[in-house]
Each structure stands twice: as C-alpha cells, then as structure tokens.
Amino acid sequence: MPRRLRPVELDFTAVAPVRLAFEARLQAPPPAVYRSIAVEVGSLPAWFTPVASAVPFDDGARRTIRLRGGVRFEETILAAEPDLRYAYRVDLTNAPAVSALAEEWALAPEGAGTRLRWTMAADGPAPFRAGLRLASPGLGLSFRRAAAALDRRLTPARRPSPGSVREWPRTG
Numbered sequence: 001m002p003r004r005l006r007p008v009e010l011d012f013t014a015v016a017p018v019r020l021a022f023e024a025r026l027q028a029p030p031p032a033v034y035r036s037i038a039v040e041v042g043s044l045p046a047w048f049t050p051v052a053s054a055v056p057f058d059d060g061a062r063r064t065i066r067l068r069g070g071v072r073f074e075e076t077i078l079a080a081e082p083d084l085r086y087a088y089r090v091d092l093t094n095a096p097a098v099s100a101l102a103e104e105w106a107l108a109p110e111g112a113g114t115r116l117r118w119t120m121a122a123d124g125p126a127p128f129r130a131g132l133r134l135a136s137p138g139l140g141l142s143f144r145r146a147a148a149a150l151d152r153r154l155t156p157a158r159r160p161s162p163g164s165v166r167e168w169p170r171t172g
Contacts, residue, residue, distance in 0.1 A: 002072070002092040006100040006123070010078045010087055013104040016121030018129045022140045024147035027113045028154035030083040036150055037105050038086040047149040050142055063088070071095045083107060097128035118143050 013019070026033055036043055041063055044054035053066045060080070065073040074092040079085050087104035100123040108115045120139065122132055 002074070002094050004092055005090050005098065007076075007091065008089050008100045008102050008121075010102075010104075012089070012100065012102045013087060013119050013121040016100070016102070016123055018122045018132050019119060020132070020136050020139055021117060021119040022143040023115060023117045024144055024151075025110055025113060025115055026147060026151040026154070028151055029112060030107045030109055030114045032154045033107055033114045033116060033150065034083045034086065036154065038080055038082075047153050048142075048146040049149070062091075073101075078102065079104070097131075098122055098124045100124075116147055 008016075036047070039060075041054045041056045041060075044065075045051045050067050051065060052068045054063060056063045061077055063075050063077070065075060067073075072092075072094050073090045075088040075090050077086075077088045079087040085104060085106050087102065089100075089102040090098075093101070100121075102121045104117075104119045104121075106117040106119070108117075120132075123129070124132075
C-alpha cells in the first residue's frame with residue numbers, strides 16, 4: 001500500500017540528512033542528455049536498467065516510476081530547466097522506512113559533452129539512513145552504468161580510423 005512521504009522542496013537536495021551524489025562525463029551534449037532525462041521520460045528503462053517503467057502525467061508535472069522488484073514512486077517535478085537541471089520529489093511510495101526523498105540531475109557542458117551529476121537526498125529513521133549510506137557503492141555503480149548506456153544511446157557510433165581495421169582482400 002502506498003505511503004505519503006513528507007513533501008520537500010528543491011533545497012532538500014542540499015540539506016537532507018543523507019545525500020548521495022555521483023558524477024559521470026558523457027560525450028553527448030547537454031540538450032540530448034536533458035531530453036532523455038526530462039522530456040522522453042518513457043525512455044528511462046532503456047538506459048537505467050533498475051527502472052521497469054516511467055510514465056509522465058499532468059502534462060509532465062508528475063510521473064510514476066516502477067522499479068524492477070516492485071517498488072513504485074509517484075513523483076512531483078520540482079525543477080525542469082532545459083539543459084541544466086531536472087529534479088523531483090517522491091510523494092507516494094510502497095518502499096519501507098523512507099520519510100522524504102528527492103533527486104536532482106544537474107548537467108553542465110564539458111567540452112562538446114556533458115558532466116552529469118545525480119544527487120539522491122533522503123530522510124528516514126536512523127537504520128534507513130545507515131542502510132542508504134551503505135548502499136552508496138551499489139547506487140554509484142548503477143548510476144555509472146546508466147550514464148554509459150545513455151551515452152551509447154545518444155552518441156553515434158564512430159567509424160574506425162583509417163588503418164585501424166585490417167581489410168582482407170575479397171575472394172571469389
């Protein structure tokens with residue numbers, strides 16, 4: 001049964017009792033990365049494999065996320081700043097123990113690509129906070145894999161440099 005979480009605002013991502021932040025550099029430019037994260041919400045499962053489905057509603061002001069394993073989130077978008085930031089809070093969830101949860105995806109141009117930072121901010125009882133901190137390496141790995149998958153999706157395959165692939169003579 002879903003539980004209502006404490007409503008938090010955007011500043012929660014900077015002041016929450018538990019803040020986990022992970023960064024990756026993508027070759028894709030910020031507009032393409034932002035579009036995948038914030039506009040093409042339904043594409044999330046294609047590159048962030050823990051996500052089973054992502055469905056926007058209320059003209060994109062809210063969304064429902066379902067993780068593999070059955071955890072569900074109903075979220076409200078807190079910030080949607082094209083090519084810069086996308087943030088949301090969880091309003092309802094069936095996940096135990098958590099009392100407040102918000103996430104922020106921050107984008108910054110880096111050369112021709114994007115520096116992507118994902119911050120998860122949470123609160124709950126002490127055992128939940130400790131468990132979330134212990135889960136940080138796994139969440140970081142999940143983020144790095146997702147960022148790499150997103151970049152592969154957004155960055156066209158490059159042809160090999162001349163001379164890097166041996167061409168065999170064709171016979172018959």
